[in-house]
Amino acid sequence: MILGIDDETRSVVGVDDPEKVLKELWDLVNDPRKVSVNLLSPKDVEKKELLGRTVIEIHIPRAEHRKRPVFINGSMDNGTYKRNGEGDYHCSVSELQQMLRDASETSPDSEVMADLSMDDLDSRTVSSFRERVSKRNPAHPWNDREDAEFLRLIGACAKGDDGRPHPTLAGLLMFGFDYSIMTALPNYHLDYLEFSDDTRNWSYRISTGTGEFTGNLYNFIVEVANRLLVVNRRRKEIENFSNREDSSLIRAQRELAINALIHADHHGTRGIRIEWRENRFSVRNPGILRIPLVEMITGGISDPRNPRLALMFGLIGMVERAGSGVSDVVAVCREMGIPDPLYIETSEPETVTVDLRIPPFDDVKGEVLTILEDDPKVSLDMLSKKLGLEKNKLVRLVNSLKNEGKVERIGGTRGYWVVDRTR
Numbered sequence: 001m002i003l004g005i006d007d008e009t010r011s012v013v014g015v016d017d018p019e020k021v022l023k024e025l026w027d028l029v030n031d032p033r034k035v036s037v038n039l040l041s042p043k044d045v046e047k048k049e050l051l052g053r054t055v056i057e058i059h060i061p062r063a064e065h066r067k068r069p070v071f072i073n074g075s076m077d078n079g080t081y082k083r084n085g086e087g088d089y090h091c092s093v094s095e096l097q098q099m100l101r102d103a104s105e106t107s108p109d110s111e112v113m114a115d116l117s118m119d120d121l122d123s124r125t126v127s128s129f130r131e132r133v134s135k136r137n138p139a140h141p142w143n144d145r146e147d148a149e150f151l152r153l154i155g156a157c158a159k160g161d162d163g164r165p166h167p168t169l170a171g172l173l174m175f176g177f178d179y180s181i182m183t184a185l186p187n188y189h190l191d192y193l194e195f196s197d198d199t200r201n202w203s204y205r206i207s208t209g210t211g212e213f214t215g216n217l218y219n220f221i222v223e224v225a226n227r228l229l230v231v232n233r234r235r236k237e238i239e240n241f242s243n244r245e246d247s248s249l250i251r252a253q254r255e256l257a258i259n260a261l262i263h264a265d266h267h268g269t270r271g272i273r274i275e276w277r278e279n280r281f282s283v284r285n286p287g288i289l290r291i292p293l294v295e296m297i298t299g300g301i302s303d304p305r306n307p308r309l310a311l312m313f314g315l316i317g318m319v320e321r322a323g324s325g326v327s328d329v330v331a332v333c334r335e336m337g338i339p340d341p342l343y344i345e346t347s348e349p350e351t352v353t354v355d356l357r358i359p360p361f362d363d364v365k366g367e368v369l370t371i372l373e374d375d376p377k378v379s380l381d382m383l384s385k386k387l388g389l390e391k392n393k394l395v396r397l398v399n400s401l402k403n404e405g406k407v408e409r410i411g412g413t414r415g416y417w418v419v420d421r422t423r
Contacts, residue, residue, distance in 0.1 A: 178215025
């Protein structure tokens, strides 16, 4: 925000008495009757000279989730706004509820489902989960506990006010039947779709409510992980992926899928949707980001919306290092020479969509041919920078074009490229 710019003409008009304006600003934001919490620090407010006039530049940081909602004039219901493009709008009741859930000291997935019983958990899912825990860590001290005690230790159940054990929300999501889950979460839905091309017609689907599987998070992610093995190795055969690239891509896609389950606001109005296409993998989950994206990419900060779910997935090796999910995916993308994942936040309803773009091998070849035609003397180093590809992957791609007869190198380091698109 810049004070001293005319809103309509965008011309610089300046601030007549900047010191007075600054005092009024600090008095205002530090008055809890006017603003519920002050997000500004001195480094966020700066006087600047612009075209011979003084303006005031204000950087308004994103509120940390434990401080939301931020509202004005003492009214949360009527004084909470969100930015949307060029304007602000009143937050809806559902948006306020989501902020309050995020601000709570207790995690959403620790809620005890007092109206449900342990019979709402699928015993076969529990057995499969425990078998995976035991295989991964045969010496784990919880392996010899009875099911009821094991579930209590991992946070899947807890005593209710009646003194009897009931599933927690985490336990219900992880091990429950989908019809039981939907009694607590009416909008609960999991959807995985595969598309063989850019049409809207899917070729394979895993979805809750079909009766084909229990519909809980555990069985869903196991099914999805198995499908990712199948479709990515099919892609590998088409595009000559190396074994290392193949496993890295599968790991990145699985990480994005699990992140959605752990960070979703399962009380939200939209379910989780995962789409696999030959050139794109996308995941959408309800709820917005809890920490800034730049901190997520850097890694090391663990703040899952559902920490009990994170613990459970960690026990079976699907969450390896707390706070490293996004940074690990970005590292894989840069290692493979593909674009970083794109994170998109939307409002009404609040969702986060992650797009992982995977340029088809032939499309990248076409880009290489175009650049070589435009600049026959371009070096591989410069070509690598222009395409954003790792050097070793580019070399393999160029060698493939040479073998097809579409590219020939004339001369050595001072030579040039010849392109033949007829081959």
